[in-house]
Amino acid sequence: MSGFFSPFITKPVSVSQIMLHVLLALIPGIAIYVWFYGPAILISLTLASITALVIEALMLKIQNKPLAPYLKDNSALLTAWLLALSIPPLAPWWLVVVGTAFAISISKHLYGGLGNNPFNPAMIGYAVLIISFPSHMTHWLTPHGLAEIPLSFPDQLNYIFHGMLPDGVRLDAVTMATPLDTLKTQLHLNTQLKDILEMPIYGRMAGIGSEWVATGFLLGGIYLLAKRLISWHIPAAFLGTLFITSGLFHLLDPSHHVAPLFHWFSGAAMLGAFFILTDPVTSPTTPRGKLIFAAGAGLLTYLIRSFGGFPDGMAFATLLMNICVPLIDAWTQPKVFGKKEKQP
Amino acid sequence: MRTLYKFHGGVHPPTNKTQSNLTPIAQAALPSKLLIPLHQHVGSSAKPVVEVGEYVLKGQRIGRPEGHLSSAVHASTSGTIAAIDMQRVAHPSGIPDLCITLIPDGLDEWIALDTCDDWTTLSHTDLRHRLREAGVVGLGGAVFPSDMKLYSHKHKIKTLVLNGAECEPYITCDDMLMRERAGEILQGAEMMRALLYAEEVLIGIEDNKPEAIAAMKSAVVAGNHQRMEVIAVPTVYPGGGAKQLIRVLTGIEVAAGVRSTNMGVQCFNVGTAYSAWRAIRFGEPLVSRIVTVTGNVSRPQNYDALIGTPMDELVAQSGQLPGTTGYIMGGPMMGVLMPSRQVGVIKAANCIIASSDKLFPTAKPALPCIRCTRCADVCPSELQPQELYWFSKAKNFDKAEDYHLFDCIECGACSYVCPSNIPLVQYYRFAKSEIWAREAGKKAADAARERHEYRESRIEREKREKTEKLAAKEKAAQAAKTPLQPVVAAANPDADPENTMQLKIQTAIDRAKEQAAAIKPKNVEQLTPQQQAEINDIEARRARIRELAKDNTDAQP
Amino acid sequence: MFSALLVMAALAIVLGAVLGFAAIKFRVEGNPLVDKIDAVLPQTQCGQCGFPGCKPYANAIAEGTADINLCPPGGEEGIQKLANLLGMEFKPFGGATVPKPKSVAVIDESTCIGCTLCIQACPVDAIAGAAKQLHTVIVPECTGCELCVPPCPVDCISMIPIEENITNWKWKYPVYALTASKQAQ
Numbered sequence A: 001m002s003g004f005f006s007p008f009i010t011k012p013v014s015v016s017q018i019m020l021h022v023l024l025a026l027i028p029g030i031a032i033y034v035w036f037y038g039p040a041i042l043i044s045l046t047l048a049s050i051t052a053l054v055i056e057a058l059m060l061k062i063q064n065k066p067l068a069p070y071l072k073d074n075s076a077l078l079t080a081w082l083l084a085l086s087i088p089p090l091a092p093w094w095l096v097v098v099g100t101a102f103a104i105s106i107s108k109h110l111y112g113g114l115g116n117n118p119f120n121p122a123m124i125g126y127a128v129l130i131i132s133f134p135s136h137m138t139h140w141l142t143p144h145g146l147a148e149i150p151l152s153f154p155d156q157l158n159y160i161f162h163g164m165l166p167d168g169v170r171l172d173a174v175t176m177a178t179p180l181d182t183l184k185t186q187l188h189l190n191t192q193l194k195d196i197l198e199m200p201i202y203g204r205m206a207g208i209g210s211e212w213v214a215t216g217f218l219l220g221g222i223y224l225l226a227k228r229l230i231s232w233h234i235p236a237a238f239l240g241t242l243f244i245t246s247g248l249f250h251l252l253d254p255s256h257h258v259a260p261l262f263h264w265f266s267g268a269a270m271l272g273a274f275f276i277l278t279d280p281v282t283s284p285t286t287p288r289g290k291l292i293f294a295a296g297a298g299l300l301t302y303l304i305r306s307f308g309g310f311p312d313g314m315a316f317a318t319l320l321m322n323i324c325v326p327l328i329d330a331w332t333q334p335k336v337f338g339k340k341e342k343q344p
Numbered sequence B: 001m002r003t004l005y006k007f008h009g010g011v012h013p014p015t016n017k018t019q020s021n022l023t024p025i026a027q028a029a030l031p032s033k034l035l036i037p038l039h040q041h042v043g044s045s046a047k048p049v050v051e052v053g054e055y056v057l058k059g060q061r062i063g064r065p066e067g068h069l070s071s072a073v074h075a076s077t078s079g080t081i082a083a084i085d086m087q088r089v090a091h092p093s094g095i096p097d098l099c100i101t102l103i104p105d106g107l108d109e110w111i112a113l114d115t116c117d118d119w120t121t122l123s124h125t126d127l128r129h130r131l132r133e134a135g136v137v138g139l140g141g142a143v144f145p146s147d148m149k150l151y152s153h154k155h156k157i158k159t160l161v162l163n164g165a166e167c168e169p170y171i172t173c174d175d176m177l178m179r180e181r182a183g184e185i186l187q188g189a190e191m192m193r194a195l196l197y198a199e200e201v202l203i204g205i206e207d208n209k210p211e212a213i214a215a216m217k218s219a220v221v222a223g224n225h226q227r228m229e230v231i232a233v234p235t236v237y238p239g240g241g242a243k244q245l246i247r248v249l250t251g252i253e254v255a256a257g258v259r260s261t262n263m264g265v266q267c268f269n270v271g272t273a274y275s276a277w278r279a280i281r282f283g284e285p286l287v288s289r290i291v292t293v294t295g296n297v298s299r300p301q302n303y304d305a306l307i308g309t310p311m312d313e314l315v316a317q318s319g320q321l322p323g324t325t326g327y328i329m330g331g332p333m334m335g336v337l338m339p340s341r342q343v344g345v346i347k348a349a350n351c352i353i354a355s356s357d358k359l360f361p362t363a364k365p366a367l368p369c370i371r372c373t374r375c376a377d378v379c380p381s382e383l384q385p386q387e388l389y390w391f392s393k394a395k396n397f398d399k400a401e402d403y404h405l406f407d408c409i410e411c412g413a414c415s416y417v418c419p420s421n422i423p424l425v426q427y428y429r430f431a432k433s434e435i436w437a438r439e440a441g442k443k444a445a446d447a448a449r450e451r452h453e454y455r456e457s458r459i460e461r462e463k464r465e466k467t468e469k470l471a472a473k474e475k476a477a478q479a480a481k482t483p484l485q486p487v488v489a490a491a492n493p494d495a496d497p498e499n500t501m502q503l504k505i506q507t508a509i510d511r512a513k514e515q516a517a518a519i520k521p522k523n524v525e526q527l528t529p530q531q532q533a534e535i536n537d538i539e540a541r542r543a544r545i546r547e548l549a550k551d552n553t554d555a556q557p
Numbered sequence C: 001m002f003s004a005l006l007v008m009a010a011l012a013i014v015l016g017a018v019l020g021f022a023a024i025k026f027r028v029e030g031n032p033l034v035d036k037i038d039a040v041l042p043q044t045q046c047g048q049c050g051f052p053g054c055k056p057y058a059n060a061i062a063e064g065t066a067d068i069n070l071c072p073p074g075g076e077e078g079i080q081k082l083a084n085l086l087g088m089e090f091k092p093f094g095g096a097t098v099p100k101p102k103s104v105a106v107i108d109e110s111t112c113i114g115c116t117l118c119i120q121a122c123p124v125d126a127i128a129g130a131a132k133q134l135h136t137v138i139v140p141e142c143t144g145c146e147l148c149v150p151p152c153p154v155d156c157i158s159m160i161p162i163e164e165n166i167t168n169w170k171w172k173y174p175v176y177a178l179t180a181s182k183q184a185q
């Protein structure tokens, strides 16, 4: 018998299926990533996945929880993928391993495991890495076609695992700062915004390559929305706020503030809107709460990007808003059936 | 076209209704015995009015309603009372309750019935009384005594909603009843409308029952019923919940703890309307009901089954298949697993599903809640089930109540969609019964405190009075010793002799009173009428014992 | 540097003063606390805590002279509530004090001689009767304190545990624990 109590039937949907769909939705973005930057990202995805599963199993073992149902829930994999997608692919292998291990062990299991972690584990992992190893976190691969010397797959492998580049190639020659980062540095140097955007690394809306990766994530996000795996509230409120704030600044001072679309398609905005902020465990549960949460994250992301010390604000904005989730939930409890003011 | 309203959420589980609604309602065979519980309704249990060995006729009252909120219980067929004892009943606890076992004589002979050709000649009070005596209760599952619901305070009710939605999967008893006996249902509805002084009657039927809708519609026309409308409502679970159906048809949301009558609506199940009609028109008490037998059986079917029919005998008529693991009373969403297969069919039993591992596979282990809010998306009461789960699990009952635990109608939609397979409703049931128990405990503690304090103050008072009396006596003694005494007496030399006489009488009376008080029973100052009744009972028993003792001594020599 | 220290010190002093003032101003008055504790106690009035009733025990707890784990009828839950109320650690029952299932007293009517001793012992006046007449326990009022049992000269009072029936039955806590050991089964 299915338990001994009603309901005796359940809808055939499981946590692992939901997570699997989210993983699938990441694939278009990843494919475009590979197209523009080569297969290095696949290495970090694999490394992160293996680390996540091993650490997850270890933590479950320590807590005497059963392995099978939890390992199969795919949540650790999702954390691993999100983290791997947030850090530079051409980085020493231990960087992604350390980040993932930290994300799974400390920020997930120390808080009680699946469903109990207040902070997005992938973003905690990212934050730890960017604070501890800032230099490694700024060397992003140069997109295909822009690099002076294109790195072959064996070269990338060699660097990741042995820290060796082909003879005569310096790291700077094959990597660059992100388009967002470059924008910030150049603005500090008082370069005209117009001239900055003339630089070869910028494409139609934002960075060449990265704008297409973001488009890939947008596609994945639309798939999630269509499948009703996420609700529209968070992406809409996040992208909306980001658009409005950046648009306002752009209107007021177009010479120092880029257009809203630039913000949408740079950095982790798309990934964040559809995959990171929507993590159900660390976001509010009420519809109104979701709107407030995502709007807050959008505002913070913009502020950190434009005025803060870090190149991208997504991670810190997410973490800051994560703190507020219990409060937002408590404040936004909806009126229940029959207890609303107006009745026909 | 009437505008229909929507309620939040809802789910669409596979309906599984076509198995059992293809064949007409069959008369169930007379079982070998009937197990009739005395507590089949909301309210206090009926009191048995027959004795073991007594021969009863079909429809004869065997349990009398006790108290304001109660209902009568009747013999479902003619036969002999074999036992009145504690038996397992159709209740999830599996705890025995008082049942009457009736062995049918096979004649199925009715008692003389009090028919009534024209109910409009009867007073409303009389109608209600007849319903109570006929044991008519809500047949949709709530089993609330119908007479109590058919009362319109200040004639405020505008709409009578007749519930034929039947949203639970598998169940088809109302569907079949509406197809086959629509006319009588509507007659019952007319009567209910009159009792409630309601203006309109709205009959809500889910649109997956086109035959029933057609039958009811043509019956409305055939019976020339005015201001009575059959409305097809969208098929969504739990659209047949009383609150949900009222919302869909009228737009009114009846909050938990609020009477729908205060908002101008009353809701009855179609089966109840039918039974009420039979009870008034033909004097037939509620001795049978339509039961869907489905699930792991070879011939799913609706039966007109006698109340008290052992479930296994009923299921056997549909050909129980091997692999049956138990019986579920009700539907798969809100039904309860029966503690035994032999329990008797009760008035609430709209459906019996023979379950098997194939139909209802074992639940996968529950994972932690991932706060995905699928449950909140489907909750018809617009609750936040994940929060309720969190608080109930942590036994943080105050918080659970703050988050409106008692607005939960236990429809099971949340558990149905939860991807973590959490038995959410089970947690809510646990929390609710825990809170009720606590409230009862609190009340008892408060009463005990009050009684204790009263006792303390009484002892205090008695002590004080005693010392005062002692002091007064001493004073008097002292006064007697002093030479002043004559002076006092002299001060009142020509006291009226009658006065002194009166004084003496008064003291004598007082003394007598005091003596009487001494043997007066103690602790009887603060008795509630109920306790008084109990004491009277005990006194009567004592008198009987004394009587018996006398008889015995008489008999001895 | 020096000024910073000064500011910090001043801040500390001000905050300390505010806290001290608050402690005096908002100190829980004696009586409400006793009442709050009394409200948590089950009012069995059995004296098993060593005090002559629930209120005296509540008083003692409020004064800090009694432990919070002395009330068996309250059960572990009662201790937990007291601990929460007083901001203390939960303390398990010590030694011989163990909670028993809730019971009611029943007088064997064939043995009772009507001596009224039990009536005098009952803390909540839950026994009715008069001298030389049979006594009866008013079941709904009985707190199950057992105080009437010892005084009875003919030992005709027994404590019967309250049985679970359909009306007082409770849904159980769902046990779908997900542990490694369970999976191994």
Ligand code: SF4
Binding pocket: B368, B369, B370, B371, B372, B373, B374, B375, B376, B385, B386, B389, B414, B417, B418, B419, B420, B421, B422, B424
């Ligand atoms: S459906 Fe289940 S997992 Fe999702 S929020 Fe509700 S209780 Fe949690």
Ligand code: SF4
Binding pocket: B375, B378, B379, B380, B381, B382, B383, B385, B407, B408, B409, B410, B411, B412, B413, B414, B415, B424, B425
């Ligand atoms: S069982 Fe209760 S909480 Fe769950 S969906 Fe139904 S009403 Fe909502």
